[in-house]
Amino acid sequence: MKIRIVGGGPAGLFYAYLMKRDDPAHDIVVYERDPQDATYGWGVVFSDVALSFVKDIAPELYDSITENQEVFDEMAVVHQNVLVPLAHNTFHRTSRIDLLKALHKHCLSVGVDIQFNQKFDDITAFADADLVVAADGANSAIRTRYAEHFQPELDVRPNYLAWYGTTQLFDALSLIFRQCNDGLLIAHTYRYSRTLSTFLVECDPETFHKAGLDTLSEAESLAYCEKVFAPDLAGHKLLSNKSQWFRYTIVKNKNWFYKNIVLIGDALRTGHPSVGSGTRLAMQDAIALFEAYKACGANVPAMLEDFVRRRKPSADALQRAAIKSTEWYENLGPKLSLDPISFAYDYVTRSGRVSHDDVRQRDPDLAAKYEALHPDWADKAARRDS
Known part of the structure; x- marks a missing residue:
């Protein structure tokens, strides 16, 4: 296949690598608007769950990402000048530039052509491509140009x-x-x-x-x-x-592809920094689009339909959790009078995906302190978890 990818972030690079590693005959070019040595951004964080997806499909890339990394099992909330530790929250952390360097290295090792300082908002130059992948970020120029087809919803948070x-x-x-x-x-x-x-x-x-x-x-x-x-x-x-x-803009799209153009990563849908899900979502998009190719071959219409089927349910669920987390930060006024333990507990359960039983299993000390402060904790938990 002849594949042109606009955007050299984790989504575009990881997809390019998976496809070229699978079949060196693919003609794949990645166009990145920034210079190769651009160092915008600071660190990125991955949960164990997020990195397990990479490890399963590309253990060699996983090894590069985690090389010389320290793994931390610590999280804390500081409220009213009191630090409340939160147990069993394992995170892998790396700098954004090191993550991109690892992806560059593996892409180049299999023959992916990466062209830097190349900005595209018009893809007519790719008329002979079998597939065009728009991985050009939350402010995607390609999504904007074809907005009537993708029908994006851009929710700028306060x-x-x-x-x-x-x-x-x-x-x-x-x-x-x-x-x-x-x-x-x-x-x-x-x-x-x-x-x-x-x-x-x-x-x-x-x-x-x-x-x-x-x-x-x-x-x-x-x-x-x-x-x-x-x-x-x-x-x-x-x-x-x-x-x-x-x-921050929360991005959604009614349609994930138009003809042979498909959105992935932040161009398709954003999470929110408060749940650290952006890079995870991007790399899982790349995996799903690759797996759709493995299921459907070079039949692009079938491949893109398959991509939506296999990816949309879990991606939508994670985005819903991210939106709930976003709303929690936007409506803190009534919660600021909570004692530090109750405040931390409210934070842990903010997305609606963590029940009181989950807190007991993950962080029994926090659960016990919360229960001691709230004799009616069972009723509160039942209302929260319902």
Whole structure:
């Protein structure tokens, strides 16, 4: 098959690798808009479940991704200046650039042609391709050009976010809730290398405008966040890498393909940083599209129908959980008066996919402390889990 892939992120690269490894005769080119050595972004995090999908189908890539990685079994919520540890949350972490380098290496090893500094929003140049894969991100130019066919739904969420890094090493994947005179700011932070942590700051619109963050420069915003999170940074600085404030867009598409053009990754559907599902969703899309090829061969219409059938149920379920998580962060006002244990418990069960029994199995200490604080816990759990 002649396959043209627009977008050199995890979705496009992983799909290219799987297809070319399976059959070297495929003519596959990946077009990436950024330079090869671009270092936008900080770290990415994978749960054990997320990486198991990669290990099952491409153990050699799994080994490259996890090489020299430390695996952490720590998570924590900081509320009212109290740290509440959350047990049995195993995460693999790596820098985004190292993940991309691993994918580049394996793609090149099987003969995938990767062309950098190539931006496409018009794919008429690919008229002779059997399959065009739009893996060009949440702001997909290809999806926009063919919007009448894909029928996207773009839900811009109200909260503001800014991606920073820091040399403060947060071994526990930490969610820090800091109230100040202007309102509430939240840090999502975790160590992803021996020297750096990701530090994503989130705040609601009222806090954003009251603090004047809508008028501050990038450097001034960084300094403001350093001041709010000074107890947590412990003298370390925040680091910027084009760290501008933005609002997250949850992307859905009524139609996943049009003719021989198929959307995957963030171009197709986004999760949310609060559940760390974006890279997982992207790589699972690549696996499903590859498996659809294995089931249907070069029959592109049948392949794309099969891709939707095998991928849509689980992808939609994960996105629904991500949306519930997003809404939890957007409606924290009534919860801020909760004691730290009850607040952490509410966080753990926020998506609706974790029952009280699940909490008991995963984190019996948290469950026991919650039950001690709430004599009517059984009724509360029944209402929550119903």
